[in-house]
Amino acid sequence: MVTLVVATTTDPASINPAKALLAMPGWLPGPSFQEDMKSFAKQGVRLLQHHKSIVKEDNLDQRWEQVTGESVEEVIFLSKHTAVSNRPALTLHPIGVPHLKEAEIPPQGGKPGWAAPPNPRIGPWLRLLNNIASSHNLLPEFEITLEGTHHGPLTNKPTMFIEIGSTEEYWKRQDAAQVIALLVWEGLGLGGGAAVGNWSGENDKNKVLLGIGGGHYAPRHMDIVLKDGVWVGHLLSGYSLPMEDPKLSKVETNSKEIGGTWRESIKAAFEATKSAFPGGEILAHLDHK
Known part of the structure; x- marks a missing residue:
C-alpha cells in the first residue's frame, strides 16, 4: 500500500x-x-x-x-x-x-x-x-x-x-x-518516527465530525477539532447545502418540502465519510451562518 x-x-x-x-x-x-x-x-x-x-x-x-x-x-x-x-x-x-x-x-x-x-x-x-x-x-x-x-x-x-x-x-x-x-x-513518518493520523476503528477517540453548515472556513467545526481531538470527515459549508423554497417556485407543485440538493449532498458526504472511517462514530456538527 x-x-x-x-x-x-x-x-x-x-x-x-x-x-x-x-x-x-x-x-x-x-x-x-x-x-x-x-x-x-x-x-x-x-x-x-x-x-x-x-x-x-x-x-x-x-x-x-x-x-x-x-x-x-x-x-x-x-x-x-x-x-x-x-x-x-x-x-x-x-x-x-x-x-x-x-x-x-x-x-x-x-x-x-x-x-x-x-x-x-x-x-x-x-x-x-x-x-x-x-x-x-x-x-x-x-x-x-x-x-x-x-x-x-x-x-x-x-x-x-x-x-x-x-x-x-x-x-x-x-x-x-x-x-x-x-x-x-x-x-507520514518519513523521518523514522510514527506516522500521524493512521485510522483505527478501535481507537479510543473514534468520534468523527461531519460538519454541516457555516462558512467556507468552518471556524466552529475547527474549534472542536483543535479542542477535542476528534477526527474530521466531510465539511459541508452552507453553499454546499442548496435549499429551494417551494413557495418561491414558478412551477405548480403540491410539495410542502424544501427542495434543492441538500439531502443528496449530506447523504453523499456521510457515505464517503463512513467509508473512510470504518467502525467510527460519525457525529453531525451543525453550524449556522
Whole structure:
C-alpha cells in the first residue's frame, strides 16, 4: 500500500513544498508511470510531479494501480489557495462536489453528486500543522484553517488537499513551503518516527465530525477539532447545502418540502465519510451562518 503525494510544476505553492520535501534524505527514483510525470519513492510514499492543473488529474489513484501494480492507500495533493481576503493561510480540506445537480458542470473538477472519502489524517494533521507553523514563526501571520469540501479531481481513495494561500506573494514563500514539507515528512513518518493520523476503528477517540453548515472556513467545526481531538470527515459549508423554497417556485407543485440538493449532498458526504472511517462514530456538527 502506498501514499501518493501529488504536485504540479504550474503552481509554486505546489511544486515548492514538493522540492523542499525531495531535499530531505532518502528519496530514490520511483516507478515509471507516464512520460509527462516524474515519480520519486521513499518507503511507502510516492511523490509525483506533473505539468497540469491539479484539479484535472482525474482517477490518478486507479491509473497508478493499473500501471505500477501498487495499491494506493491515500492521496495527498499540494496546491495553492485563493481568497478574496488575500490573507496568508495554510489550509487542509477534503474534496468533492456533492451538492451539484447531474446536469451541472463542476467549475473545478470532480463530478456532480460525488465526494471522495476524506483522508483520516486531516484532523491530526491540522493539529500537527499548527504546531509546526508555530515553531517556524509563521503564526500569527498565517492562519491555520480547515476549508469546506470543494472541487476535484476525481479520486476513489481517502484524499485531502494541503494548500498555501492566498496570493502569489505567499504561494512563493519558501518558509511556508518548508512547513508544508515538514508536515508531510513528519505526518507520514518519513523521518523514522510514527506516522500521524493512521485510522483505527478501535481507537479510543473514534468520534468523527461531519460538519454541516457555516462558512467556507468552518471556524466552529475547527474549534472542536483543535479542542477535542476528534477526527474530521466531510465539511459541508452552507453553499454546499442548496435549499429551494417551494413557495418561491414558478412551477405548480403540491410539495410542502424544501427542495434543492441538500439531502443528496449530506447523504453523499456521510457515505464517503463512513467509508473512510470504518467502525467510527460519525457525529453531525451543525453550524449556522
